[in-house]
Amino acid sequence: TQLLEQSPQFLSIQEGENLTVYCNSSSVFSSLQWYRQEPGEGPVLLVTVVTGGEVKKLKRLTFQFGDARKDSSLHITAAQPGDTGLYLCAGVWNTDKLIFGTGTRLQVFP
Amino acid sequence: SQTIHQWPATLVQPVGSPLSLECTVEGTSNPNLYWYRQAAGRGLQLLFYSVGIGQISSEVPQNLSASRPQDRQFILSSKKLLLSDSGFYLCAWSALGSPLHFGNGTRLTVT
Numbered sequence: 530t531q532l533l534e535q536s537p538q539f540l541s542i543q544e545g546e547n548l549t550v551y552c553n554s555s556s557v558f559s560s561l562q563w564y565r566q567e568p569g570e571g572p573v574l575l576v577t578v579v580t581g582g583e584v585k586k587l588k589r590l591t592f593q594f595g596d597a598r599k600d601s602s603l604h605i606t607a608a609q610p611g612d613t614g615l616y617l618c619a620g621v622w623n624t625d626k627l628i629f630g631t632g633t634r635l636q637v638f639p
Numbered sequence: 640s641q642t643i644h645q646w647p648a649t650l651v652q653p654v655g656s657p658l659s660l661e662c663t664v665e666g667t668s669n670p671n672l673y674w675y676r677q678a679a680g681r682g683l684q685l686l687f688y689s690v691g692i693g694q695i696s697s698e699v700p701q702n703l704s705a706s707r708p709q710d711r712q713f714i715l716s717s718k719k720l721l722l723s724d725s726g727f728y729l730c731a732w733s734a735l736g737s738p739l740h741f742g743n744g745t746r747l748t749v750t
Contacts, residue, residue, distance in 0.1 A: 535682070548683055571729050571741025572683070617682055621738075625737055629675070629683040 532556075533620055533630035540635045542608055550633045552618035560630075561601045561622050562596055566615040578593040608637045641666035645730045645742030652749055658703075658717040660745050662730030665711065670732040672713040673739065674705055689713060709737040725749045 533554045542548055552561070552565060560579040563570035576585050578594035585592045589612075591604040601618055618630040645662045652658060664670050671690050675683040685698045688707035693706050702721050706714045713730060725748050731739040 533682070547737060569746075570743055571731070572739075573741075574738040615680060622724075626685065626688060627673070627733075628685065632680065632682040634680050 533618055533628055535616075535618060535630040537631045537633060538621050538631065539555065539634050539636075541638070544610060544637055544639050545607050546637075548605050548608060548635070549568075550605075550616055550635075552602065552630050553600045554620060555599065556620065556622065557598050559598075561583070561598070562619045562627070563592055563601070563603055564617040564619060567626075572615075572617055594596060608635075609635045611639050641732075641740065643730065643740055643742045645745060646706055647745060648743065649746045650748070653721050654722055654749055655719045658715070658720050658724070658747070660728055660730075660747075661717040662713045662715075662742055664713075664732045665713055666710070667711070667734055669710060670734055672707060672729040673733075674713065674715050675729045675731065677729060679727075680719065683729065687715070709744075720749045722749050 533552055536551045540548055560577055562577045563575045566572040571599055576587055576592045578585055578592055581598045583594045589606045593602050603639045605612055613636050616633045619627045622628055644663045673688045674686040677683045687695055689695050689707045692707055692710055694750055701736055703717050726748055728745045730742040733739050
């Protein structure tokens with residue numbers, strides 16, 4: 530069974546602080562995706578990383594895929610209250626299946 | 640453009656009653672379809688996925704079943720609900736090379 534562990538599970542910070550969320554697995558994935566979910570809604574895709582070592586930036590969010598394609602990180606610079614939500618990593622396995630991480634709930638206070 | 644519809648949005652059912660959740664996709668053909676369940680504030684557990692009509696793969700043994708009677712219709716069912724079936728159920732679709740697109744989910748409470 531493929532497992533993706535995210536850390537931390539919960540994160541509560543002040544506006545303007547930086548943070549990093551980690552996503553780790555013992556399995557190798559062909560690609561990895563990051564989603565953000567609001568309460569009562571489905572997750573929405575933020576980014577897909579495909580190549581080992583790849584770094585992608587989306588405004589204040591920086592995503593990195595590990596060299597061995599087993600782990601990934603999401604770094605947010607100068608967090609805003611609008612960044613509040615549940616962040617989920619998801620590994621693509623066998624082209625048809627997406628295995629989700631355990632989730633990180635972020636709360637940014639003004 | 641493609642859209643995904645999932646209903647109902649919320650459902651309260653007694654233990655032992657049957658369940659039927661429906662998901663339909665518009666604007667695409669032969670999508671991959673998925674049912675996920677999410678515990679409160681946590682990650683998503685893949686329950687079923689389908690790559691075509693009548694083709695269902697089950698990921699975990701459980702009290703639920705899935706069917707795909709039409710290309711863009713995916714149904715999650717149970718004959719007798721258990722308390723442990725409560726949760727947030729999400730339907731999603733993807734096409735080759737595309738990310739998942741989720742519905743807005745069904746909050747199921749089994750009482």
